[in-house]
Amino acid sequence: MFNLCYKSLLNRRFIAALTVLSIALSVALIVGVERLRTEARAGFANSASGIDLIIAARGNDVQILMATVFGVGTTGAGISWDSYEMIEDLPQISWTVPIMMGDNHRGYPVIGTSEQYFDHFRHSGGQQLIFAEGVPFKSPDGAVIGAKVAQAFGYTSGTEIVNAHGSGEVAFDVHDEAPFTVTGVLGHTGTAVDRMVFVSLDGFDALHEEPAVAVADPFALVDAPEVAEEHEDHDHVELDEPDEHEEGHQEHDDRHAHGSGHEDEGQTVTTSDGHDHDGHDHEPGTINAIFAGLEEKTAVLSVQRQLADHRDEALTAVLPNVALLQLWSITSTAETALRLMAGAVAVAGMIGMVVMLSASLDNRRREFAILRSVGATPAGVFYLILLEAVLLLSAGIVLGVIALSALTLVIDPLLAANFGLRIGVGVPSFREVLLIAIVFCSGLLASIIPALRVYRMTLSDGLSVRL
Structure with a gap:
């Protein structure tokens, strides 16, 4: 099933690549905003420690x-x-x-x-x-x-x-x-x-x-x-x-x-x-x-x-800590705006994946009919669509994390030189892993829509009498 899914995506590699890029962008933006927020707060707090x-x-x-x-x-x-x-x-x-x-x-x-x-x-x-x-x-x-x-x-x-x-x-x-x-x-x-x-x-x-x-x-x-x-x-x-x-x-x-x-x-x-x-x-x-x-x-x-x-x-x-809280209250609006923007990009990426999977269904009816003729069940074809979504999401997440790490290496010296902040490239924190998991689960749930449509389509085609 995995080999069949991979070859199917390879046959539609251009659209699949665009989908992966949109998912990668959403992951990089969501994780990047969270990392910048947490590291900025930690850096500011560290700089002011020891001063009463x-x-x-x-x-x-x-x-x-x-x-x-x-x-x-x-x-x-x-x-x-x-x-x-x-x-x-x-x-x-x-x-x-x-x-x-x-x-x-x-x-x-x-x-x-x-x-x-x-x-x-x-x-x-x-x-x-x-x-x-x-x-x-x-x-x-x-x-x-x-x-x-x-x-x-x-x-x-x-x-x-x-x-x-x-x-x-x-x-x-x-x-x-x-x-x-x-x-x-x-x-x-x-x-x-x-x-x-x-x-x-x-x-x-x-x-x-x-x-x-x-x-x-x-x-x-x-x-x-x-x-x-x-x-x-x-x-x-x-x-x-x-x-x-x-x-x-x-x-x-x-x-x-x-x-x-x-x-x-x-x-x-x-x-x-x-x-x-x-x-x-x-x-x-x-x-x-x-x-x-x-x-x-x-x-x-x-x-x-x-x-x-x-x-x-x-x-x-x-009091440095009180002043920092005031600073966070001032920047909270900007943080919320960045989070909303990152969330919007993630939603756009999920929609793009659903559109790609759904748009190709009519053109793949012959493919699904052949699969049914060699013994595939409607449930098997349903899982095939879900597996395609899993591969797209996984590739997008990995590419997004790599892109964020590369971008961090570029902008980290600039942030350190101008603001005294350093993000650093390291193992994702628990909160970052949680955000990535949310993106993955959201994409998987979104892929159920085209998968259900395929299930009904193959079931209907199997029951129809064709002369």
Whole structure:
């Protein structure tokens, strides 16, 4: 029966091939939409793990999440360094990491931060960042790059890179007068970190000094107060004078360092909790956001309330998981539309198969009569049509899965480079297998229509008296 079915389909190979292609397209689309949805959610959740709060200027939670964690967009206004010190001194706060944004390296976002970023940032359910080679930056002109950046351009430790002002592919001002030296390459994480470049707060700030000061050596500002005197009219440079209040605050190149004791000017101040506090934005004393960890998870609401009531500055404390839920609610409409489109394609494929099987029935009456003459029963001919449908569905499903895998290999680097998402080629998940089974069963049920028609046709032909 199988050999007979195969030869019958081979005799109608053009129409059969079109049917297989339509089924393959529907399978690839349905499974592809589901895989993209699940992997996108998993990738986003993995990127935001380990962060209890993201604190930024008052704004939209989703926008803040996308800008700080995924390097897409911007937070808008900045936060003063005084507010940063206030936040890190809250008793509920365990650790803080300042974040500065606004530059890019050949389309990849550049993040200004401190070395504590690599100690506290977690991904994929709590995994710590690991250096594939090198170490964190130790000087203002040092940089740490993600695995995707290193792979895209062949960078290694010791490579000099040049950043530009602007986000994405937009470069308003290329800072070729202030190159950075790669000190470390992060291991692959499968998150947005892979496509980021990290520099120190001092290095990020030095890029945005006035050209007349920065061209010769933009990083010399840290140890050259005499240069600042010559340019005291600029808002971006101030004299390196200690604060008159002995409260643990000092200014140095528009940068405040807070702690239990003072060190020499131009040096990082370490508080009793062991955290180093260094960095400032090119706008005096401002940063874009703060990653924060809590001593107790239950304190999140009290911290949110304190920051919302902060009178000196309008602040927002974003819970990453809540912001992700908001993001899913925004994208749910698009997900539903994609699913409906995939379902419509699947229905079209099933209809095409039924039409192909039904349209050929009248032309195959001679074939069925011959089968009956050699002993085939109406039930046998019925099963023959079902077997043809099974072969068409199986071929379409296999071709669809292969096509999806090939397409994934092509678009995966693009998704990783632009959105920090990676679908990957692997064994289909349970949900994907379930969707494939639904397509198969739906096609098999649809094939019953032409099979019943054949059964009645052969039964009628067998009972008719022909002269």
